[in-house]
Amino acid sequence: MSLDYLLDAAHWSGPDGFPHQILEHLRYTGLALLIAMVIALPLGVLIGHTGRGAGLAINLGNAGRALPTLGVLMLILAVTGVGLKPVIGALVVLAIPPLLTATYAGVSSVDRGVVDAARGVGLREPQIALGVEVPLALPVILGGVRSATLQVISTATIAAYVAQDGLGRYLFDGLAVRDYPRIVAGAVVLAVLAVVVDALLALLQRVVVSPGVRPRAGSRRRTALPQPER
């Protein structure tokens, strides 16, 4: 496996260089995620808080997993025509299910006793949702953000098959001219980008989650009974 293309300094600058394409890739990903979060997070909190539409949130999550990303992308582009907006739209469609399901699951699984207590001390419903349920559900919600982010980074690559820039360029251009080192370079940069972004989100998950909510180290469910000898 040749890393020549990846390690060639000429490919690390200019409009065709990795830094530019990585930024392009992150731009689509970030934009699509932002739009998806604006739609899915409030809806998920609402469904989780009221319990209405829970079936929708669960089924949408399952359906989202069954949808082939390539097919959804092609279908949307077939309807709307090729362009930046339709591609972003397809990414948004694919990012909503994991976000919505995780937000709903996190909020609805908050201890009812805690919610009742909040109501008892006189908090209004929006205050309960935003001040009590969301902070407690934050680890689960951010888990949804992480999986949606991976989904979008991965699918933004596929979008390069159709039009856009981004890291998919190296893969498809490399495939077209049978330039395996270029493919390897694109795939390595893409894989590293995904792993790094996920690690950063994991870090964010640690920083923003209130210490009281964080599962304590070593508190993993273990049975109290001694294990039989093996």
Added chain:
Amino acid sequence: MTLWHQVLDYLSVNGEDVRSAVLQHLYLALVPVVVAFVLSLPLGWAVVSYGWVRHPLLTLTSVVYTIPSLALLLLLPGLLGTSILDPFNVLVALTVYSLALLVRSTADGLAAIDASVVQAATAMGYRPLRRWFAVDLPLSLPVVLAGLRVAVVSNVSMVSIAALVGIGGLGQLFTRGFQLGFYMPPILIGLVLSVAIALVLDALVVIAQRFVTPWARVAAR
């Protein structure tokens, strides 16, 4: 001609292609799940039995799981020495993803077993290996099969990516539609069939679960 007629027309002309795409799709999606399921049993056991295995193994699998499928699919030929067009790459890539999911669910399932049941089985004279297959494994199945459902469904949707590299399956219908200038019928047929296959296989796992965990039905009554 309405879209519906176009779809029927496409199917009558390309029915044979669609049928073989479905079969290849099933093959590419299911073989990895079966292989990963078999491999996840000893690995899940190791995670539960030897504490030190847990952290490195689960970290490794979750890092691998973050790698976008297209990147892994294109890196594997270099690592395995196969041709880019070899379906074996797809089988390996999907096995790796399924394994990442299943090791975790197998470990969780085994860790959640009531220790007193295991002790009772040991006290009744079960040898460790036999006890594991007769008691531990069946009791962990609800959690393991929940992971299997996720693996099956996401594999079926992920196989389509292989078409971007030129390997078969229903994804070919998407690339065909693209090459024909975003011609709707093949895209629609591929999308519907792919989702249908995922839902049917998911339902089959649920039905299988009812058969292999009969005590769950009794308890629910």
